[in-house]
Amino acid sequence: MSAHTLQLMIVLTVLSFIGNNMNRPDKEKQHYYCEYCGKKFPDVRQLTSATCPRHPDGSNKGHHKLYEGSEKQEYTCKYCGKKFPSIQVMTGGQCVNHPKGTNKGPHAPAL
Ligand SMILES: [Zn+2]
Numbered sequence: 290m291s292a293h294t295l296q297l298m299i300v301l302t303v304l305s306f307i308g309n310n311m312n313r314p315d316k317e318k319q320h321y322y323c324e325y326c327g328k329k330f331p332d333v334r335q336l337t338s339a340t341c342p343r344h345p346d347g348s349n350k351g352h353h354k355l356y357e358g359s360e361k362q363e364y365t366c367k368y369c370g371k372k373f374p375s376i377q378v379m380t381g382g383q384c385v386n387h388p389k390g391t392n393k394g395p396h397a398p399a400l
């Protein structure tokens with residue numbers, strides 16, 4: 290094997306290493322949130338199999354519901370437009386524009 294071939298192989302190895310790192314999905318960073326309570330889960334199965342303390346039918350009367358929007362810096366209530374730093378903070382407050390009536394239910398995150 291010539292020195293040139295060896296050099297080429299090293300370059301290719303380094304390139305494929307960089308490529309693998311760039312294509313690696315960021316699984317650690319992916320989180321799933323409940324739309325009702327804002328609790329964070331590492332996967333959807335865990336989210337939907339646990340009961341939700343802020344379920345609309347009553348505390349722990351149903352399972353968490355997957356929030357299908359993306360992770361954001363700021364979440365906007367789809368009823369009143371108020372902004373919150375997290376779904377957990379948002380759903381802890383009552384919404385003046387709630388469909389059931391003023392302050393008859395919590396804010397809900399827009400997607
Ligand atoms: Zn929940």
Ligand SMILES: [Zn+2]
Binds near residue numbers: 385
């Ligand atoms: Zn609201």
